[in-house]
Each structure stands twice: as C-alpha cells, then as structure tokens.
Amino acid sequence: MDLFNKVEPKYIKYGSYLHIYCPHCHKSLNVEKKDQKYILVKAKFKGQEGFIKLSPYLNIFETETDLPLKEGDIVDDMMCPHCGESLLVDDHPCEECGAPKVAEFIVSAFSKLIPFYICTRYGCKWHGLTKRDEQLIKIKIPRQDMPEQDPKLRKFNFLEVPYGYTAELAGIEADRCLQCKVPQCVQGCPVGIDIPSFIKLISEGKYVDASRKIKESNSLPAITGRVCPQEDQCEARCVVGTMDKPVAIGRLERFVADYERNINAVEVPEKKAPSGKKVAVIGSGPAGLTAAADLVKMGHSVTIYESLHEAGGVLTYGIPEFRLPKDIVKSEVNYLKNLGVKIEMDAVVGKLYTIDELLEEKGYDAVFVGVGAGLPRFMGIEGENLGNVYSANEYLTRINLMKAYKFPTYDTPAPRGKRVAVIGGGNVAMDCARTSLRMGADEVTILYRRSEKELPARLEEVHHAMQEGVNFKFLTAPVKYTGDKNGMVTGAECIKMELGEPDKSGRRRPIPIEGSNFMMDFDMVIVAIGAGPNPILFDTTPDLELNKRGYIVADPETGKTKKDKVWAGGDIVTGAATVISAMGAGKRAAKSIDEYLNSVKKTKKKH
Amino acid sequence: MYVILDKKDYARGTIVNIRIEAPEIAKKCSPGQFVVIRVNETGERIPLTIADNDPLAGTVTLVFQIVGKTTALLASRNVGDFIMDVVGPLGKPVEMKKYNKKILTVGGGTGVAVLHHIAKGYYEAGNEIISIIGSRTKSYLIMEEEMKRISTEMHITTDDGTYGFHGFVTQVMDMILSERGDDIEFVVAIGPVVMMKACCDITKRHNKKTIVSLNPIMVDGTGMCGACRVQVGGETKFACVHGPQFDGHLVDFDLLIKRQRTYIEDERISLFRSIK
Ligand SMILES: Cc1cc2nc3c(=O)[nH]c(=O)nc-3n(C[C@H](O)[C@H](O)[C@H](O)COP(=O)(O)OP(=O)(O)OC[C@H]3O[C@@H](n4cnc5c(N)ncnc54)[C@H](O)[C@@H]3O)c2cc1C
Numbered sequence: 003m004d005l006f007n008k009v010e011p012k013y014i015k016y017g018s019y020l021h022i023y024c025p026h027c028h029k030s031l032n033v034e035k036k037d038q039k040y041i042l043v044k045a046k047f048k049g050q051e052g053f054i055k056l057s058p059y060l061n062i063f064e065t066e067t068d069l070p071l072k073e074g075d076i077v078d079d080m081m082c083p084h085c086g087e088s089l090l091v092d093d094h095p096c097e098e099c100g101a102p103k104v105a106e107f108i109v110s111a112f113s114k115l116i117p118f119y120i121c122t123r124y125g126c127k128w129h130g131l132t133k134r135d136e137q138l139i140k141i142k143i144p145r146q147d148m149p150e151q152d153p154k155l156r157k158f159n160f161l162e163v164p165y166g167y168t169a170e171l172a173g174i175e176a177d178r179c180l181q182c183k184v185p186q187c188v189q190g191c192p193v194g195i196d197i198p199s200f201i202k203l204i205s206e207g208k209y210v211d212a213s214r215k216i217k218e219s220n221s222l223p224a225i226t227g228r229v230c231p232q233e234d235q236c237e238a239r240c241v242v243g244t245m246d247k248p249v250a251i252g253r254l255e256r257f258v259a260d261y262e263r264n265i266n267a268v269e270v271p272e273k274k275a276p277s278g279k280k281v282a283v284i285g286s287g288p289a290g291l292t293a294a295a296d297l298v299k300m301g302h303s304v305t306i307y308e309s310l311h312e313a314g315g316v317l318t319y320g321i322p323e324f325r326l327p328k329d330i331v332k333s334e335v336n337y338l339k340n341l342g343v344k345i346e347m348d349a350v351v352g353k354l355y356t357i358d359e360l361l362e363e364k365g366y367d368a369v370f371v372g373v374g375a376g377l378p379r380f381m382g383i384e385g386e387n388l389g390n391v392y393s394a395n396e397y398l399t400r401i402n403l404m405k406a407y408k409f410p411t412y413d414t415p416a417p418r419g420k421r422v423a424v425i426g427g428g429n430v431a432m433d434c435a436r437t438s439l440r441m442g443a444d445e446v447t448i449l450y451r452r453s454e455k456e457l458p459a460r461l462e463e464v465h466h467a468m469q470e471g472v473n474f475k476f477l478t479a480p481v482k483y484t485g486d487k488n489g490m491v492t493g494a495e496c497i498k499m500e501l502g503e504p505d506k507s508g509r510r511r512p513i514p515i516e517g518s519n520f521m522m523d524f525d526m527v528i529v530a531i532g533a534g535p536n537p538i539l540f541d542t543t544p545d546l547e548l549n550k551r552g553y554i555v556a557d558p559e560t561g562k563t564k565k566d567k568v569w570a571g572g573d574i575v576t577g578a579a580t581v582i583s584a585m586g587a588g589k590r591a592a593k594s595i596d597e598y599l600n601s602v603k604k605t606k607k608k609h
Numbered sequence: 610m611y612v613i614l615d616k617k618d619y620a621r622g623t624i625v626n627i628r629i630e631a632p633e634i635a636k637k638c639s640p641g642q643f644v645v646i647r648v649n650e651t652g653e654r655i656p657l658t659i660a661d662n663d664p665l666a667g668t669v670t671l672v673f674q675i676v677g678k679t680t681a682l683l684a685s686r687n688v689g690d691f692i693m694d695v696v697g698p699l700g701k702p703v704e705m706k707k708y709n710k711k712i713l714t715v716g717g718g719t720g721v722a723v724l725h726h727i728a729k730g731y732y733e734a735g736n737e738i739i740s741i742i743g744s745r746t747k748s749y750l751i752m753e754e755e756m757k758r759i760s761t762e763m764h765i766t767t768d769d770g771t772y773g774f775h776g777f778v779t780q781v782m783d784m785i786l787s788e789r790g791d792d793i794e795f796v797v798a799i800g801p802v803v804m805m806k807a808c809c810d811i812t813k814r815h816n817k818k819t820i821v822s823l824n825p826i827m828v829d830g831t832g833m834c835g836a837c838r839v840q841v842g843g844e845t846k847f848a849c850v851h852g853p854q855f856d857g858h859l860v861d862f863d864l865l866i867k868r869q870r871t872y873i874e875d876e877r878i879s880l881f882r883s884i885k
Pocket residue numbers: 228229230231284285286287288289290307308309310313314315316317320321349350351352372373374375376398429430433460536538539571572573574578579580581582584
C-alpha cells in the first residue's frame with residue numbers, strides 16, 4: 003500500500019488533478035508526458051482491442067481513443083494497462099446515463115481509498131465518484147477561512163481587513179457545494195442569483211464566467227460579496243449548513259468579482275438600440291445605480307442626480323474603507339459611466355429641481371427615486387447636543403466621504419475621542435466602533451440595549467469588532483449625557499435592561515430595570531440607532547404618497563408609486579435595510595419602467 | 610465646477626465677495642438660503658449664505674470672512690478660477706410678503722451681506738425697512754451703499770467710534786424700539802452669534818419677534834448628518850433643513866457657541882498648514 007501514500011491529493015475537487023490507481027495491481031494509471039496528462043485504460047470494442055485516454059481533471063470530459071467508437075457506443079470491456087485485469091463491476095449501472103456497467107478504479111482522498119467510476123458508454127460524462135461518496139468527501143472539506151489582516155495591526159490602519167480567497171482556496175470552497183438540484187440557497191437570495199451554477203464555474207476554474215453568471219442577476223458582486231448578510235440569506239439555507247458550516251457563498255462571490263476586475267476582464271455589455279426615452283434617477287446608492295445600469299442597457303437615456311459630491315450613497319459615505327474599499331465603488335460607478343449613464347453631482351432634488359420640474363421642464367419620461375434613509379435618528383435624551391456627540395452619519399461621512407482620516411492632508415477635521423461610546427448594535431454601530439479605534443481611541447464600547455443574540459449586524463462584523471478589542475456592553479442604554487463647562491461630553495448615565503416579550507420585529511423587547519442606573523466616562527459618543535426618511539424631497543412633491551413612518555408607498559413588485567411616472571425603491575421605501583434588497587428594488591423598478599416606456603412608445607406609434 | 614466671475618474685498622481684505630456662475634442655483638434661490646461649497650478635492654464642505662443672486666445672468670454672490678483654512682483657500686481663488694462643488698440652494702427661504710408695519714433689520718460684521726439679501730427681499734415685496742449696520746471700525750463696515758438703497762432709515766455704528774454711532778448696533782436698536790417700537794412689525798438680526806444673542810435679549814424685553822440666521826458647523830447641508838443641530842424652543846432642529854433662520858427668542862445661543870467651538874484646535878492646525 004505504500005504506493006498510495008506517495009500521492010495525497012488534499013481534496014477531491016472539480017477541476018482538480020486526479021491520481022487514479024488500478025484496484026487489482028495498485029499501479030498508477032496516470033500518464034504524464036510534456037504537455038500531455040491523461041489516464042490510460044485498455045478497452046475492447048467489437049472484438050478489437052485499443053486504448054482510451056481520459057482527462058485526469060475531474061469534470062473535464064476530454065477523451066481520445068484508437069477504437070472506432072462513436073458517442074453513445076458502449077465498450078465491451080475495460081482493463082488495466084499494467085495487469086490486464088478487467089475493471090468492470092457488476093450490479094452498478096451508470097448513475098448518469100444508465101449504461102449497464104461501469105469500470106471501477108481507486109483514488110485516494112483524506113488518506114482514504116475511495117472507489118472511482120468511469121462509465122463504459124463512450125462520451126458519457128460520468129467520470130467520478132458515486133453520489134454518496136462525493137457527498138461524504140465534500141462534507142469533510144472544512145469551510146475555508148479568508149486570510150485577513152492581523153487584528154493587532156489592522157486596528158491602526160484603514161486597509162481592507164480580509165484579503166479574499168486565493169484561487170486555490172476558492173477552488174476548495176467551491177467543491178464543498180453539493181450542486182443541489184433544488185438549491186435552497188437561491189431561495190434565500192433576494193435577487194435569486196444562480197448560486198450552484200456560478201460555484202460550479204469556479205470549480206472548473208472559469209472565474210470570469212462565474213462572475214458574469216452572477217451579474218445576470220446582481221450587477222455589483224464585488225460589493226455584495228463583502229457587505230451582504232449572507233448568514234441570514236443564502237448561507238442560512240445552504241444544505242451543507244445542516245451538517246457543517248454552510249458553503250461560503252459570499253466569499254466566493256467576492257473572489258470571482260475581484261478576479262474579473264483585477265484582470266480587467268470587465269466588459270461593457272451590449273446596449274439595446276436607443277429608445278429615445280429619458281429617465282432620471284434620484285440618488286446614486288445601490289438602488290439608483292442598479293436601476294440606472296439596467297435602464298441604460300435597455301436603451302434608455304439615463305441621468306443620475308446625486309446630492310453629495312460623490313456617487314455611491316451609503317457605499318461611499320457610510321461603509322468604511324477597511325470594509326469596502328472605495329476603489330471598488332468607484333470602478334462600479336465608472337462602469338456605469340462607460341455604459342453611458344450621466345451623473346450630475348451636487349444636485350439636491352427637491353431644492354435644485356423638483357420631481358415635477360424633471361418631468362415637465364427637463365423632459366424626463368420617468369423618474370426613479372432611490373434617495374435612501376439618510377436622516378439620522380437621535381434618542382432625544384438630555385445632553386445629546388453636547389459637543390463630541392455625533393450621529394453615526396456625521397461621523398462616518400466625515401471619515402469616509404470627506405476623508406477626515408487623512409486630516410490634515412484633507413481639510414475636514416475628524417472627531418477624536420480616547421474613550422468612545424457607540425450606541426446601537428447594527429452594522430452602522432460596528433463600523434463606527436471599528437473606525438474610532440483606527441482613529442486612535444484607547445477604548446471603544448458598544449452599548450446595546452438587547453443581548454448579543456439580537457445584534458442585527460453581520461456576524462463577520464461583530465466577530466471582527468470583538469477581535470479588534472471593541473468592548474460590548476449588552477442590555478445597556480444611555481439615559482442622559484453629562485458635559486463639562488465647555489459643553490463637551492464627559493460621560494453617560496446608563497440603565498440596565500432585561501428582555502421581555504418579542505415585539506413586532508420578532509426580537510425580544512428590552513425593558514429598563516428600575517434603579518439600575520450607573521455612570522460611565524466617555525469623551526466621545528456616536529449615536530448609531532438608525533435612520534429615517536429625509537423629507538427634503540417630499541416638501542416639494544406633496545403628491546407622492548408616504549406611509550405613516552414617512553417612507554414612500556410603492557408597489558413591492560414594480561416599485562411604482564402613486565404618482566404618475568414615478569417609481570421608487572431601496573431604503574426610502576422599505577426603511578433602512580440592505581444593499582442587496584435596495585439593488586433588487588432598483589432592478590424590479592427598471593423592468594417596470596422599461597415596460598411602461600415601451601408601452602408609451604407603442605401607443606404613440608398608433609397615432 | 611463653478612467659475613468665479615468677479616471678486617472684490619472689503620475690510621482690508623478680510624472679507625471677500627465673489628460672484629460665481631451657477632445658473633440653476635441662481636434661478637432657484639431665495640433670500641435666506643445658502644449653498645455648501647467645496648473648493649477642491651481635499652477641501653472641506655462649508656456653508657455660505659447666498660448674499661445675492663441674478664437669475665438672468667445665472668450668478669450667485671457669496672460674501673465671507675476669512676476665518677479658517679477653507680475660507681482662506683477660497684479667498685486665494687481668483688477671477689476665472691474654479692470652485693469644485695457648489696450645492697444648493699439649501700435651507701428654507703424667508704417668507705416674503707408685504708407687512709403693515711416697518712421691518713427693523715440689524716446686521717453686524719459679515720452678517721450684513723446676508724442681511725442685505727433678506728432686507729432686499731422684504732423691500733422688493735413692498736416693505737419699508739429701517740436698518741442698523743455696524744462693525745468694529747470704519748474700514749470693516751461692508752455694503753453700506755447697498756443697504757442705503759433699500760432702507761428708508763439707516764443707522765451705522767462702530768465699536769471704536771470711527772464712523773457713525775460710537776457703540777454697538779444693539780444700543781441703537783434698543784433706542785429705536787423704545788421710541789417707536791409700535792411702528793415695527795418685527796426685527797431681523799444677523800451677525801456674530803454674540804450679537805444676535807444680545808439683540809434677542811433686548812427684543813425680548815420689547816416683546817418684538819426677532820428672526821436670526823444661524824451658522825452652526827455643517828457637513829452636507831441636506832439633513833443627513835445632524836452636525837448642524839441647534840436647540841430651538843427646547844427642541845432639536847437641523848439648521849440646514851429647518852433653518853437657517855429661526856425665531857431668535859427660542860434659540861439656545863450658548864449651546865450654539867459651544868458647538869461651534871468643537872473643532873477649534875483642528876481649525877488651527879489646518880490653517881497653520883495652509884499658511885506654511
Ligand atoms: C454605515 C452603514 C453600514 C451598512 N452596512 C451594511 C452592510 O454591511 N450590508 C448591507 O447589506 N447593508 C448595509 N447598510 C445598509 C445599506 O447601505 C442600505 O440599505 C443601502 O445603501 C440602501 O441603498 P439605497 O440606494 O436605497 O440608498 P443610499 O445608499 O442611502 O443612497 C441614497 C443616495 O441618494 C442621495 N440622495 C438623498 N436625497 C437626495 C436628493 N434629494 N437628491 C439627490 N440625491 C439624494 C444620497 O446622497 C445617497 O447618495 C449599511 C448602512 C450604513 C449607513
């Protein structure tokens with residue numbers, strides 16, 4: 003058996019190189035000559051004896067033979083070229099084509115010998131393990147970690163924390179996917195990405211194709227791969243997750259998108275013939291960017307109006323560099339520009355133009371509103387207007403959009419504190435906490451009114467924050483802030499909470515424990531308890547119907563609002579949600595706008 | 610990119626007036642509104658109240674005092690140079706209509722530029738204007754001619770007595786309100802925070818409504834960050850969306866002064882670097 007110990011392929015995987023042995027004489031059937039690598043077996047067909055060469059790469063089906071075989075022919079026998087023994091086994095029809103017999107070989111994996119089969123039908127794709135063995139092996143591959151910057155170093159810099167998979171790690175991780183016939187993961191994805199197909203392309207080493215597969219339903223995979231809450235979406239449903247940790251779908255998504263971008267393989271897709279229609283998109287967050295990309299591909303002329311001086315919405319002003327490098331957002335925005343989308347910055351719709359002016363004076367045929375939920379919420383407690391108490395939006399905008407972390411090269415001053423409190427438990431709170439560490443805080447404490455289990459942030463962000471040394475004080479909320487004579491914050495009076503019955507959101511409601519008040523010292527506080535709709539646009543558009551909470555009422559399927567020619571989507575409809583759901587809304591609205599514009603065209607032609 | 614068409618300065622070069630090409634903003638803006646500007650790629654976003662607009666020529670006039678890095682940088686730009694970003698018009702316009710009684714407008718320092726735009730609005734709406742404008746010393750007084758043109762009655766004060774009344778605008782205002790407060794509908798006071806605060810202390814005594822224009826720290830100017838929070842009547846307001854004009858009797862000026870000082874140290878570093 004010493005023969006088998008020589009070659010130890012780490013994992014069996016799609017596209018990986020197989021070492022195959024004869025089950026009788028245990029000799030290797032692999033042949034390696036200069037550029038040629040193949041598996042050699044002897045075969046008999048219609049009394050003639052010859053050879054068949056097979057690709058040693060799992061799931062690459064190249065075969066060659068000197069026998070007069072046509073696709074579909076079944077060979078009479080297959081033999082080992084060394085000992086000449088027949089390799090055929092009884093009672094084992096092909097799992098792929100149903101041919102009555104298959105040949106059995108041996109491969110080694112996980113220090114175990116596993117039977118490997120090749121169908122006797124020439125051209126049949128079955129060239130692998132039995133389904134059962136395959137699953138067994140796959141489940142044994144552990145979920146692959148992404149290499150990342152050491153927490154001790156990274157808390158002093160703004161460089162991205164995870165480095166991303168290497169091609170090798172991605173290959174191994176991709177092989178964990180079972181290629182389910184009814185993939186549960188896809189149902190968990192808000193935009194229905196064909197997950198098993200893109201993962202299979204990774205297994206085959208076709209990374210660019212994999213990225214394009216994703217882009218059929220999600221145009222920003224480099225971004226969603228980094229910021230989606232996968233553990234609540236696709237990965238929550240992955241079947242592998244019932245036996246082990248789920249397939250790392252997000253990391254794979256990120257890998258292929260980065261790969262495609264890094265080798266400059268991103269192509270500007272074909273656009274339909276110009277429709278002669280004009281669409282205005284208000285807001286350049288994920289909802290607006292997605293709607294614009296789809297609409298311009300459908301042949302419409304698209305202009306985005308953005309109130310800030312840079313495009314990207316939360317991706318630019320909110321999510322920090324160390325989590326989502328701004329170069330990625332910029333390259334997505336440039337991609338849109340290359341597609342022909344015009345972007346007008348510094349344009350606050352509602353102030354500079356109203357929606358009605360866009361429709362009537364500027365001649366747009368439709369408007370998509372994707373202005374996000376940008377209005378910061380405060381708790382309304384005493385001392386909240388003290389100096390060095392910030393909204394998360396202000397703090398992050400200064401650091402990310404205005405690049406205050408590069409002060410004084412950039413002019414915008416950064417809020418600085420040595421003992422920082424961050425109020426809240428979402429992604430925004432994690433971002434603020436980890437940013438303030440990088441800005442030089444000695445101690446950062448997250449005050450969250452529920453327990454660790456209820457933290458709404460992505461798991462990875464919580465994990466990273468803890469690694470970097472952010473303190474968490476659960477079941478705690480501030481009731482008032484104290485300040486010094488200059489009006490700067492000096493601390494917070496906090497109260498302990500306990501969890502009561504679940505509320506409407508399904509999370510258990512925090513109830514203050516009377517008399518549990520205590521003081522904590524801080525010299526800076528960041529309030530990250532959520533955001534609401536900014537009324538700036540609505541003040542001049544009274545006929546846009548809003549719900550009780552001030553968000554736009556729009557059809558969830560189409561994004562159509564109650565106002566003629568106006569669609570909306572993203573956080574401004576749903577309230578603060580996720581990047582991917584905003585993109586999904588942009589996509590659905592683009593489809594509906596396109597249908598509307600085409601119908602207008604048709605009715606006009608009739609006249 | 611927004612080009613500077615005209616530039617002049619007052620008060621020995623410490624106050625600068627620029628006229629920039631911004632046709633859409635010029636068309637849309639009303640007195641009391643402001644813009645947020647960013648001079649260049651590394652620049653800060655700062656709010657500047659619109660001092661005048663010409664919709665036909667497509668221009669907007671901004672008047673600012675050189676107080677920090679950004680205003681110094683902006684002042685260093687000449688006619689023909691560009692400003693990277695000009696966002697606006699932001700804030701609520703002042704309601705312009707004809708009132709029965711006169712309007713008393715009080716301005717100090719650079720605030721006179723903003724006051725002028727609002728006073729002109731009232732004037733054009735058919736109101737009679739009494740103005741009091743003041744400065745530290747004669748050479749720092751701005752827009753005297755422009756104010757005169759729209760005022761039926763005009764008072765000038767200087768702290769050092771080099772021109773007009775020797776004293777503060779508040780003193781003249783107090784006198785006018787005592788003598789003929791009944792003729793006056795309301796007061797508009799715009800200038801340094803301490804001046805507006807002092808004005809409000811006096812007008813409260815006279816029970817005369819007073820509009821002030823606040824200038825807290827801002828970032829976006831669209832209600833997105835909350836940097837501009839001010840306390841008005843015990844409630845937190847965002848000056849950029851709810852203001853910048855507020856009922857002065859309700860404003861917590863002390864809080865405003867403290868909040869304005871948050872970045873005093875960084876401002877110093879920034880300015881120092883720019884001088885170097
Ligand atoms: C700090 C932070 C971290 C987050 N982390 C995650 C995460 O990890 N994963 C995740 O899935 N989600 C995350 N989110 C939520 C996610 O970013 C949002 O759900 C998503 O960006 C919403 O997209 P949107 O297009 O609706 O709006 P936004 O991204 O908010 O974009 C709206 C754009 O419209 C512009 N705008 C607003 N008003 C006007 C106007 N009147 N005229 C012109 N333009 C206007 C704004 O300037 C902005 O650029 C995070 C949010 C924040 C704030």
